[in-house]
Amino acid sequence: QVQLQESGPGLVKPSETLSLTCTVSGGSISSYYWSWIRQPAGKGLEWIGRIYTSGSTNYNPSLKSRVTMSVDTSKNQFSLKLSSVTAADTAVYYCARGPLGDNWFDPWGQGTLVTVSS
Amino acid sequence: QSALTQPASVSGSPGQSITISCTGTSSDVGSYNLVSWYQQHPGKAPKLMIYEGSKRPSGVSNRFSGSKSGNTASLTISGLQAEDEADYYCCSYAGSSSTWVFGGGTKLTVL
Numbered sequence: 001q002v003q004l005q006e007s008g009p010g011l012v013k014p015s016e017t018l019s020l021t022c023t024v025s026g027g028s029i030s031s032y033y034w035s036w037i038r039q040p041a042g043k044g045l046e047w048i049g050r051i052y053t054s055g056s057t058n059y060n061p062s063l064k065s066r067v068t069m070s071v072d073t074s075k076n077q078f079s080l081k082l083s084s085v086t087a088a089d090t091a092v093y094y095c096a097r098g099p100l101g102d103n104w105f106d107p108w109g110q111g112t113l114v115t116v117s118s
Numbered sequence: 119q120s121a122l123t124q125p126a127s128v129s130g131s132p133g134q135s136i137t138i139s140c141t142g143t144s145s146d147v148g149s150y151n152l153v154s155w156y157q158q159h160p161g162k163a164p165k166l167m168i169y170e171g172s173k174r175p176s177g178v179s180n181r182f183s184g185s186k187s188g189n190t191a192s193l194t195i196s197g198l199q200a201e202d203e204a205d206y207y208c209c210s211y212a213g214s215s216s217t218w219v220f221g222g223g224t225k226l227t228v229l
Contacts, residue, residue: 035218044121045156045164045207045220058216061119094163099218102211104154104169111163 002027004095004109012089012116018082022095022109029053029076035098035105036069036080038091046091050099051078085116119212122147122221129227135196138224140208141189146219148189152211155184155193158223159204167206168193195226203228 008020022034036048049059051069059067063082071078082089092113098105123141130136140153147153151171156164166175168184171191181196191210195202208221 037220044222045209047209047218047220050216050218060217061215099211101152101170102150103152104166105156105164105209106166106169106175108163108165 002097002107004097004107006093006095006109006112008112008114010113010115012085012114013118014086014116015084018080018085018089018114018116020080020093020095020112020114022078022080024076024078024097029071029073029078032097033099034071034078035096037094037096037105037108038089039094039111040088040091048080048082048093087116090114090116119146119217119219122208122210122219124206124208124221124224126222127225127227129229130195130198131229132198132200134198135194136198136226138193138195138206138208138226140191140193140210140221142191142210142219143189146210146212147186147191149213150211151186153184153186153191154209155182155191156207156209157202157204158207164207198228200228202226 030053033050035050051057066083068081092111094111096105096108153171155168158164172184212219
């Protein structure tokens with residue numbers, strides 16, 4: 001079955017750019033939407049944005065000015081860049097397939113903790 | 119867009135039923151039958167439990183059910199088991215700008 005794995009630096013300095021990659025295995029990345037979702041410690045989930053395999057994107061309006069997503073179908077990967085980070089961006093970042101049917105996210109990666117600190 | 123509103127916590131004894139509410143607006147929950155629910159155990163990734171408001175993915179127990187009335191969606195868990203103790207999140211499509219919004223999460227304690 002499809003599995004997702006996030007990768008990237010676990011520590012990012014304030015004002016710098018957070019960069020994460022999600023590798024999809026067990027199936028093709030093509031013809032699906034793929035999303036990034038984050039969760040600060042002890043808090044709820046926040047949808048960051050989605051990308052289709054054509055490269056079309058939609059972003060959370062609250063993050064739109066700082067978010068860029070891209071996809072590399074040859075590597076079965078998609079990526080997230082979040083610029084000008086602050087401590088408020090410290091969170092576990094999940095990648096997930098979807099939304100499917102404009103509705104659900106499944107499966108999810110295991111998540112990766114990114115800490116913003118000098 | 120604002121987060122959907124869920125109770126911070128609910129509890130129940132083994133064998134009982136509980137319901138978790140998820141209140142949105144006429145721009146999200148109220149306008150679409152596009153609510154999903156996720157279960158999250160500590161330190162784990164969320165797991166899809168309900169999609170399209172009331173459908174269960176393969177492998178999810180039929181003790182889990184979903185419904186909607188107006189701007190409020192609900193997740194009901196019947197025959198509570200210890201393994202159901204977890205955080206639960208709802209999620210809804212939020213309209214023409216193609217965005218999605220989650221609830222703040224509900225911690226379920228099985229007494």
